[in-house]
Amino acid sequence: MTDDAGKLVLRLSVGVLMLLHGIHKLLHGVDGIGGMLAGMGLPAFLAYGVFLGEVVGPLLVIVGLYTRLGALLMLGNMVVALALAHRAELFDIGPMGGWAIELQGLFLFGSLAILLLGAGRYSVGGLNGRYN
DSSP states (O other), rough: HHHHHHHHHHHHHHHHHHHHHHHHHHOOOOOHHHHHHHHTOOOOOGGGGHHHHIIIIIHHHHTTTTTHHEEEEEEEHHHHHHHSSGGGGGTOTTTTTTBBBBHHHHHHHHHHHHHOOHHHHHHGGGGOOOOO
């Protein structure tokens, strides 16, 4: 029972915090991401894929429906974010002594943990005895 409560806390914390980034992009656009993609020789329209990893994925994780798929979307989003925007900081230490990209790292590893653990009993999938 406490394992399922821990999975719920993990899903809600990672999912809600990631969703807030997605809401910001819904309200303000993804032009900056499109510019980074274009600068790497990739089509700028791929920037709209961020909505899968920062809106769809977190919503699935929060409610616990197709949780592992949602976590995979968030994990993929973070791999792309690290490659596009944070690769120069991978081995940097921030001004307070922590990893320079600790927030991105927490999203990455939190998504991986959710992918491995699944949703648990306190989820939409848990209502019918299936833990996504």
